[in-house]
Amino acid sequence: MIKNYDVVIIGAGGAGLRAAVEIPKEYSCAVLSKVFPPRSHTGTAQGGVCAALANEEEDSWENHAFDTVKGSDYLGDQDSIETMCKDAIRAIIELEHMGLPFSRTPEGKIAQRKFGGHTKPADPNDPYGKRVPVNRACYSADRTGHVMLQTLFENCIKNQVDFYSEYFVTDIILEGKVCKGVVAFNIATGEVTMFHAKAVMFATGGYGRVFRITSNAHVGTGDGTGLIYKNGLPLEDMEFFQFHPTGLWKLGILVSEAARGEGGILKNKDGERFMQRYAPTVMDLAPRDMVSRAIISEIREGRGILGSDGTHYVNLDVSHLGKKVIDEKLPEITGFARTYLGVEPTKEPIPIQPTAHYAMGGIPTDVDCRVLADEKGTVVQGLYAAGECACVSVHGGNRLGTNSLLDIVVFGRRGGKAIVDFLKTAEFSEITSSPEEKTKQKIKNVLANTGNEKVYALRTELQEWMMDKCGIFRNEADLKSMIAKLGELKERFKNISVQDKGLAFNTDLMEAIELENLLFNAEATVYSALNRNESRGAHTREDFPARDDVNWMNHTFIFKNDEGDPKITKKPVVVTKYKPMERKY
Ligand SMILES: Cc1cc2nc3c(=O)[nH]c(=O)nc-3n(C[C@H](O)[C@H](O)[C@H](O)COP(=O)(O)OP(=O)(O)OC[C@H]3O[C@@H](n4cnc5c(N)ncnc54)[C@H](O)[C@@H]3O)c2cc1C
Numbered sequence: 001m002i003k004n005y006d007v008v009i010i011g012a013g014g015a016g017l018r019a020a021v022e023i024p025k026e027y028s029c030a031v032l033s034k035v036f037p038p039r040s041h042t043g044t045a046q047g048g049v050c051a052a053l054a055n056e057e058e059d060s061w062e063n064h065a066f067d068t069v070k071g072s073d074y075l076g077d078q079d080s081i082e083t084m085c086k087d088a089i090r091a092i093i094e095l096e097h098m099g100l101p102f103s104r105t106p107e108g109k110i111a112q113r114k115f116g117g118h119t120k121p122a123d124p125n126d127p128y129g130k131r132v133p134v135n136r137a138c139y140s141a142d143r144t145g146h147v148m149l150q151t152l153f154e155n156c157i158k159n160q161v162d163f164y165s166e167y168f169v170t171d172i173i174l175e176g177k178v179c180k181g182v183v184a185f186n187i188a189t190g191e192v193t194m195f196h197a198k199a200v201m202f203a204t205g206g207y208g209r210v211f212r213i214t215s216n217a218h219v220g221t222g223d224g225t226g227l228i229y230k231n232g233l234p235l236e237d238m239e240f241f242q243f244h245p246t247g248l249w250k251l252g253i254l255v256s257e258a259a260r261g262e263g264g265i266l267k268n269k270d271g272e273r274f275m276q277r278y279a280p281t282v283m284d285l286a287p288r289d290m291v292s293r294a295i296i297s298e299i300r301e302g303r304g305i306l307g308s309d310g311t312h313y314v315n316l317d318v319s320h321l322g323k324k325v326i327d328e329k330l331p332e333i334t335g336f337a338r339t340y341l342g343v344e345p346t347k348e349p350i351p352i353q354p355t356a357h358y359a360m361g362g363i364p365t366d367v368d369c370r371v372l373a374d375e376k377g378t379v380v381q382g383l384y385a386a387g388e389c390a391c392v393s394v395h396g397g398n399r400l401g402t403n404s405l406l407d408i409v410v411f412g413r414r415g416g417k418a419i420v421d422f423l424k425t426a427e428f429s430e431i432t433s434s435p436e437e438k439t440k441q442k443i444k445n446v447l448a449n450t451g452n453e454k455v456y457a458l459r460t461e462l463q464e465w466m467m468d469k470c471g472i473f474r475n476e477a478d479l480k481s482m483i484a485k486l487g488e489l490k491e492r493f494k495n496i497s498v499q500d501k502g503l504a505f506n507t508d509l510m511e512a513i514e515l516e517n518l519l520f521n522a523e524a525t526v527y528s529a530l531n532r533n534e535s536r537g538a539h540t541r542e543d544f545p546a547r548d549d550v551n552w553m554n555h556t557f558i559f560k561n562d563e564g565d566p567k568i569t570k571k572p573v574v575v576t577k578y579k580p581m582e583r584k585y
Helices: 014-022 061-071 078-098 144-158 223-230 288-300 319-329 331-341 403-423 435-448 455-469 476-493 507-531
Strands: 002-010 029-033 112-121 131-138 162-165 167-175 178-186 192-202 241-248 265-267 312-317 350-359 370-372 379-385 554-560 566-572
Touching: 002 014, 002 178, 002 403, 014 029, 014 144, 014 403, 029 167, 029 192, 061 078, 061 112, 061 131, 078 144, 078 403, 112 288, 144 403, 167 192, 167 223, 167 379, 167 435, 167 507, 178 435, 192 223, 192 403, 192 435, 223 507, 223 554, 241 288, 241 331, 288 312, 288 350, 319 331, 331 350, 379 403, 435 507, 455 476, 455 507, 476 507, 507 554, 507 566
Parallel strands: 002 029, 002 192, 029 162, 178 379, 192 379
Antiparallel strands: 112 131, 167 178, 178 192, 241 350, 265 312, 312 350, 370 379, 554 566
16 A cells, blocks of 8 residues: 655654644645554653743753753764754743643742753853752653643644554665655554655654663664664764663663652662762762762672662662652652552652663754764755654763753754755655565565564563663673674574464564664664773763763764675764863762
């Protein structure tokens, strides 16, 4: 089957939906999602979305931009960061006008709270001197992403966007450097459809499922980044993967930074507030890469708490905040602790460990979300990317909390606007290959395969190895062993077989295709990590512990070459006015 649309957006998270809202009714627009739209991962975001509204205290977009540059460990492109932080204020007011129910101050303004790495100068006359935490995160209790996604979904429905719910995109139609559409199958029936489009946007989210302990939903398998890489286009800065410090112990389910923003404290086995040794000024509200490393260091040095299964954790204590604050501001996350770990957060601490959370890297784009074919800035005609699957790059080596919900609405909108501009003169380009046949053949092959390897077993092995060898701390020997493991897993993947041979709701089949994408994401991550001989942001090399601004103020671009092997090039970081400084908090 063939369907024609002016624009096809893959992904119904915040980025995809915000872009769709921007497409006027005279253009046909389809949004494809492998889950029902409001079940996209954006809906699980808890803590907030930031903008220097200055509702609770003095603040400015310049403060926000400086924090984002410093938080990125000077790898973020400063022009993109300025664009995002300036536009943040408008973006929040716009969401309010669309109907997003923010929590309020007693006077009725949008309430704001503290989040890691968001600061302002202690002395306004010394902008780059000592800084103190600032209330910058706008929120809706601890369900900010949920209300954002519902609001955007309602606005898309009002805008008569066509939704293809539970459609799984398996291929991108790329001929030369022109994108002409995508191929997807209907999960309910297995029927394959070719979506012929003038413009395509990838908004497929992250790939946290490449790691064993993750906060990401099961759909976070990096299908978009996997497909881009498989088709010979580059991925940028894949070595930078954020571990959030506070996942529920053993499960990885997120306990939002809002818990620390409201005053929660991390403690080791001696009850010590250990963050005062690692970040004396902002302590528990240091950026995530630093807090995650601090937790692992505490555990390595024998100050973790031994769990019943022999693994270690540290405690997050919110009990001193009192029942009223906990029930009003942190109801969701404290509910998770009760349900999944059986602890009562109003009386006892919550056991936590770092959890794989957010991909700073992804599909390289310019500030208007146009996908780049190389480090020189060549644009792929008709192809756009926004949200967590994209790399603009505003987060650089480490994303600050609440900057992603901001990224998806700011760049989702910019991408939507750029597509509308492009559509004014764009025509449908003829498709000369038969891409839907490739997907039909792929499905046939997976169903017919009789090998003795199981998808879940390979996936678990991949996730455990990635956690151990390419997690918070890395070194050359571990990364090389991970590369060897990946080679083995790719060989074994050829021998997978699925139990369900049908076409209706065949989750076995979906998981097989997702595993292939996870393997592509893992390959790009590990090779990029081995290549970067320095420690910056979330990328910590034990064998290269220092940041090296002389050689590494560069983004990594990784491609598959003609032989299918990874090749790496570099692109210089854009620096406007923030010169790299030592990153201390
Ligand atoms: C638990 C949690 C809490 C978070 N809290 C915050 C927070 O408080 N503040 C903040 O700023 N950030 C937060 N983040 C990060 C932020 O929520 C995400 O980075 C952001 O929402 C991603 O949005 P997105 O639109 O890019 O993708 P997603 O919301 O992940 O959506 C991806 C979409 O792509 C679709 N898709 C993927 N593959 C395919 C395919 N093959 N075929 C068809 N469709 C496909 C999916 O169905 C889905 O609709 C949190 C993240 C997590 C995991």
